[in-house]
Amino acid sequence: MDNKSLFGKCPYFTAQKVFSGKWSILIMYHLSDGTLRYGELMRRMEGITQATLTKQLRMLEEYGLVSRKVYSEIPPKVEYSLSELGRDFQPVLEQFKIWGDKYITSLKDKKSPEE
Template identity: 50%
Template sequence: MDTLLFDAKNCPIARIAKVIHGKWTMVIVYVLSEGTLRFSEIHRRLPHITEANLTKDLRTLEAHGIIHREVYPVVPPKVEYSLTEAGRELLPIFHELNSWADKYTQAPE
């Protein structure tokens, strides 16, 4: 009897896990659902993430087409982040995950 091997390359869940695997990636998407924000505004809303991790997660989300990074040619540099259509399509999924989490998990005391 042949054993089927898991094929992560062709598994949709494994592919999306590469995009939203970070501790903060889903939270960043949620924060950007408020609208276009600059790096400092995102960081202010997420004070526990390091600037290095925020930068890394923003780059990952941008590389996967979840967010858009707009660089304005001004001094000092101005960079804004916003959700792409693909990013906005994630929001209902995140709302469902939130509902599930509220139902099946409890916040630590």
């Protein structure tokens, strides 16, 4: 079975594909706090370029995890939020946090006193 035929059939492959972008999970985390305008999201995403953020948001929107609302006003106003499917991912984000905290603790415990 080739990789293309696994998408939409294998839950692990599908999840890996949907969240394959380097910044996807961090974007989901920031949007889990609520709706954000593009500029605010950009400020929260330290180290990301505008082009990359736009690309990642489009990808998450295409997969149905992020909703984009454009207001017809000057200057243009665009807001991003988690879709219903994106909100369903929030318990997974919480598990990432729990595991990440444990892993960070284990890294700190492994450091030698000379460091």
